[in-house]
Amino acid sequence: MTVLIQAQGLSKNYGAKRALDNVSFEVNKGAPVALVGPNGAGKTTLFSLLCGYILPSSGKLSVMGYTPGSAALFGKLTALPQDAQLDPRFSIAHQLNFYGQLQGLSGAVRKKETARVLELVGLSEVAKQRPDDLSHGMRKRVTIAQALISSPEIVMLDEATAGLDPIHAREVRELVSSLSNEATFILSSHDLTELERLCSQVLHLDKGVLSEHQARSSTQDNKHFITLQLNQHYDDVEAKLAGLAHVHHVYMSQAKEYVIEFEKTAEPFDINLLQFCYQQGWQYRQLVNGHTLENQIFHKES
Numbered sequence: 091m092t093v094l095i096q097a098q099g100l101s102k103n104y105g106a107k108r109a110l111d112n113v114s115f116e117v118n119k120g121a122p123v124a125l126v127g128p129n130g131a132g133k134t135t136l137f138s139l140l141c142g143y144i145l146p147s148s149g150k151l152s153v154m155g156y157t158p159g160s161a162a163l164f165g166k167l168t169a170l171p172q173d174a175q176l177d178p179r180f181s182i183a184h185q186l187n188f189y190g191q192l193q194g195l196s197g198a199v200r201k202k203e204t205a206r207v208l209e210l211v212g213l214s215e216v217a218k219q220r221p222d223d224l225s226h227g228m229r230k231r232v233t234i235a236q237a238l239i240s241s242p243e244i245v246m247l248d249e250a251t252a253g254l255d256p257i258h259a260r261e262v263r264e265l266v267s268s269l270s271n272e273a274t275f276i277l278s279s280h281d282l283t284e285l286e287r288l289c290s291q292v293l294h295l296d297k298g299v300l301s302e303h304q305a306r307s308s309t310q311d312n313k314h315f316i317t318l319q320l321n322q323h324y325d326d327v328e329a330k331l332a333g334l335a336h337v338h339h340v341y342m343s344q345a346k347e348y349v350i351e352f353e354k355t356a357e358p359f360d361i362n363l364l365q366f367c368y369q370q371g372w373q374y375r376q377l378v379n380g381h382t383l384e385n386q387i388f389h390k391e392s
């Protein structure tokens with residue numbers, strides 16, 4: 091497994107304000123990584139440290155073995171700010187070409203690179219158009235194409251779906267998922283549920299303190315979990331679920347939502363559970379294999 095980022099005891103103070111507090115984590119090459127947390131949690135500070143825009147107050151940070159900001163990382167790590175804009179005056183191809191030029195690519199290479207990244211984001215046909223001719227979601231995809239010029243190993247996207255309607259937001263998530271072989275993405279967001287579907291590793295920051303989670307993990311210390319969301323309130327759900335065969339423990343994580351710890355046997359627990367819901371006349375909204383990310387972060391009960 092290739093380690094791309096290593097942080098050890100990383101802290102950042104702005105005067106008396108501690109924005110990151112003794113943060114340690116590793117990011118391996120591969121599936122997208124989520125960086126989630128409320129406003130002021132320290133996400134932008136961590137992004138800025140990774141890009142080498144600011145220096146840590148203490149601790150160690152290395153990106154592919156180098157100090158962030160070093161020349162060796164040029165073209166290997168890119169960051170797309172939330173408010174990345176396209177210039178309305180120029181065609182998409184012209185602008186991508188320009189970014190290639192800024193990276194020192196020769197004319198022929200950057201032309202090829204422009205065509206390659208546009209194809210990656212499924213927008214080859216808009217090369218000659220200007221940003222105003224495109225939908226909001228397409229413009230976002232163009233900015234992601236821009237971040238892919240020169241095939242960086244790490245692409246950091248700040249709030250990639252902010253301001254997009256649900257359909258365009260889904261398109262962007264699907265795009266990132268399909269590009270996971272091209273680069274390791276680090277995505278920041280306030281929205282836990284959106285990144286839960288996309289990322290396996292979740293870095294959760296709150297007031298500068300980091301906790302790490304595995305999204306969609308259905309096992310933990312050899313315990314197996316399933317999360318059941320019901321459509322409406324029913325009586326005695328917790329007790330009835332606790333009485334099911336092979337169930338060790340049940341708790342209500344929020345209204346109409348139950349986390350069930352069970353013993354794995356040859357019988358498929360999820361099928362048995364759905365049959366039980368049917369027998370009880372309970373309508374279910376969702377069955378999640380494992381804890382929802384929200385439960386992992388906010389409910390430490392299990």
Ligand SMILES: Nc1ncnc2c1ncn2[C@@H]1O[C@H](COP(=O)(O)OP(=O)(O)OP(=O)(O)O)[C@@H](O)[C@H]1O
Nearest residue numbers: 104107108109127128129130131132133134135136
């Ligand atoms: N240049 C600065 N000077 C002083 N304090 C700062 C500076 N930049 C950030 N902070 C403070 O550090 C903390 C972390 O800020 P940061 O911008 O990293 O959080 P964030 O998680 O990115 O928030 P948001 O989601 O609102 O962008 C906040 O309390 C913020 O007010």
